[in-house]
């Protein structure tokens with residue numbers, strides 16, 4: 438069990454799965470640079486969180502901006518949306534509500550379904566928190582992508598759970614060591630919001646050659 442002061446930001450797992458160096462620059466060194474993708478994503482999240490309230494639509498209760506945490510995995514954060522689907526047979530009782538409910542988190546994402554599992558592990562980390570807080574089993578959640586506006590159901594398989602727990606363990610390990618991994622440039626670097634801070638080009642040249650090249654490039658202007 439982690440102490441509350443050692444909790445890491447839940448949403449950081451998507452950065453960690455994308456690139457461990459990016460995660461360390463944001464969460465260990467507290468550097469952040471906004472680009473179109475992050476600004477657009479932030480606006481979409483603000484819309485999902487626009488009023489922290491409960492709404493009832495038929496048999497579904499919708500909770501926006503729900504705070505979640507897990508002492509077992511040492512994380513805390515917010516779920517964009519948590520839906521409670523009334524199901525008196527298979528659901529669980531939730532304090533203050535009549536009947537039983539199946540719990541389903543929905544995470545909003547800009548863009549299209551990605552081939553990497555960054556969004557999946559973030560959703561799974563939310564599920565781990567909700568299961569611990571509500572003492573329940575959650576079989577699936579959803580990712581809602583902006584293009585096209587569509588939900589994708591994500592099953593909480595043992596493989597996905599194992600991967601998520603492994604990443605969370607590694608995050609705590611790096612955070613404890615305050616370690617920022619070295620650059621390993623890859624195709625993700627093109628869309629990375631921290632490209633200008635990370636400077637992945639430096640991997641291919643020595644620091645001295647890089648500075649020389651920068652000076653020469655500027656004197657050619």
Ligand code: SF4
Pocket residue numbers: 455456457458459462620621622623625626629630631632635636637
């Ligand atoms: S530019 Fe590349 S190596 Fe650097 S933080 Fe971004 S993804 Fe990682």
